[in-house]
Amino acid sequence: MVSVEIIDHLDKGIIKLLSKDGRMSFTEIANRLNVTEKTVRSRYNNLVENNILEVVGVVNPISLGVKVGAIIQISVVPPNMNHTIQQLRDITGIRFITLTSGEYQLLVQANVRDYEEITEIVKSIHQLPGINKTNVILQMDVYKNSFEYI
Incomplete structure (x- = not known):
């Protein structure tokens, strides 16, 4: 690289x-x-x-009816971390997963059509083994979503 x-x-x-x-x-x-x-x-x-650049089409989620977003902080028992991450990858609607520092080890972003789908995602997360707690933050509006890093 x-x-x-x-x-x-x-x-x-x-x-x-x-x-x-x-x-x-x-x-x-x-x-x-x-x-x-x-x-x-x-x-x-x-x-x-060299995997420095990847050109992809970026969809406007609103045009597809995807209007509701949430940031979900997840506290996980350490021995379950890798398994939990793998299971989170399989949940439809979750588009971003990252390991973070602090009280919540994982942060996920979900984008779906309605609040009922957010509820279903949160219920699915709570069913995963090793989840201590979650904190759900609903996104009210997006003011910047940039793909510029330079």
Whole structure:
């Protein structure tokens, strides 16, 4: 894997432009960065091959009827951690799982169509072995959801 130090100003420029518009052509990127299309194509391929960049389509969840979001903090008995994470991955509606520090070892984000589905997800979580407690935080509105890291 390529280290971050190897990513130069040009690579960062390509990443930044694609973060704003993943469908931008290599020609347009080349014009904006004052390099050749061949250079952009080569750099792009290198970024993808080294797992630095992945261009995907991002869906507007509201257009699919996914209007309710929640952050769920989960306290887990340590010996059950890996098993719990695997089971959480299988719950439909959970789109993000991370290990955190503090009182709650896991944080998950769920996005679903309605509050009944959030209730079902929370019930499913409570049925998992090793769950001590949860804290459910409903997302009222989203003001920023960025894919820009550079």
